[in-house]
Amino acid sequence: MPPVLLEANGVTLQYKTPRHLVTATYQVDFSVHQGDRYVILGPSGCGKSTLLKAVGGFMPPVEGTIRIRGHEITAPGPDRMMVFQEFEQLMPWKTVFQNVLFPMKVTHKFTRAEAVARANAAIEKVKLTQFRDIYPHMLSGGMKMRVAIARAMALEPDILLMDEPFAALDALTRRTMQQELLSLWDQLHFTVLFVTHSIEEAILVGSRILVLSPHPGRVRAELNSSKLDFTNVDSPAFGAMSKRIHNLLFGDERHRARVSEEATP
């Protein structure tokens, strides 16, 4: 079995809104192994994005620890590159090429020549070579997302953190992007932690799925889905998995609703 890369132990996360102290997740444990396509799945309000921010180092847990390669995460760092849902993550004042090059230049992880070569290779991988010298505002949503992915991958982080990266795209583009992400993974076998609220996307993209229950987020299940992908979307196994997750997420709710209906005459 590949070694454990990222480990969360009893992570409780809280954040303040102007009126409330919100507990986003409660004592969540999970571990991501090298080469995993690890998906965190849950309905809105299960704290999955907050959890990803904590892994990114933007938010310290009030309880528990998150470790990467054995070191506790205390601050943001280029070993955990994030890809966000919003297109604003790209710098509008830099071209596609400059955007991809920028993190490598800032972190000095590679020499100048190496960085340029890596940036070009990453842009080539996401099929944007002909848009290399164009500014982000001239790109479509899907292309902007590809730039963000290329930028993150070019830096060769220990783990790629993706926060609902395809949620703002139209359905057709989303499907293409999911396929492209999988084909990139087939070539490079990077480790990715992927947050989504779509059951289908979780099964397609993920090799392992962490299901969280809402308010606050607690671990509900951890499932294997590495054998389910685009080739067997219509298979009974895919449908069964989808139903199983659906029941995990909404089963108790329906049950609870029925109980409360019976309780109130």
Add this chain to the structure above:
Amino acid sequence: MSDPKEHSVSADLRPEFEIEPTDSISIGDVERPLSFFVRMVNNESVQRLAILLALIIIWELYARWLNNSLLFPTFTETLGVFWGDISNGVLIDRTLTSLRTLAIGYAIGLALAAVLTTFAVATPIGTRILTTLTAMFNPLPAIALLPLALIWFGLGTPSLVFVIVHSVLWAVALNTLSGFRSVPETLRMSGRNIGLKGARYVGLILIPAAFPSILSGLKIGWAFAWRTLVAAELVFGVSSRSGGLGWYIFEARNDLDTATVFSGLFTVILIGLFIESVIFRAIEARTVNLWGMQR
């Protein structure tokens, strides 16, 4: 007709079909370059030149019809005085005096604005201080401080610089701060993600991201400063030899030399137009327009 079932039945009655896309060669090129004339008419500078030309023609016609050079000299007469004063060096000298004072005031204003905004971005109390000061001083016309400046600094360049600094500082600081505040959270996070902190974070992420606001602050600051300077110079010349453009206008008015007054105003406008539509326009074209942050 209102029955939804009937609709679906009628849809089923119509046959389905699939066709290959037709050859689109009959419309010619899908992308066709516009003709030279159309591009010229759409060009912003050509349009602005045309407007200027029209204004000049109206001016000339009206002045000729009025035929009173004490009240309203013609464009050609003004141009004559303008050329005359440029070739004998008076106007150039006056303009340079004004621009020099302006440059000093503008630079000090920008430096102070940078210090104040840095302080405001770094600490919450700094933000309160800056927003309060701006709310107090921004509505105060800089020229209203001139009498006070004269008491403090006497007749001379320091008084002018003081009022210019006042007119630049608040506009620039306010715009820069609001620019910093409106940098999207995702962009901030992607900057911090790659380990940027402190001055590098401000220089590499915040300033470029806030650049549209900073630039509009610079433009407003420049316009305030230029206006204030000319107005202040109208009140006093540093000395009759080395006064600025405002003093040039004031002297000419005392001599009832309206054509020279016009030529002074003409210079003020020309410099304003030049800075605005050549210098700032060029900066915009190379930055915010290119980046698609402003249309």
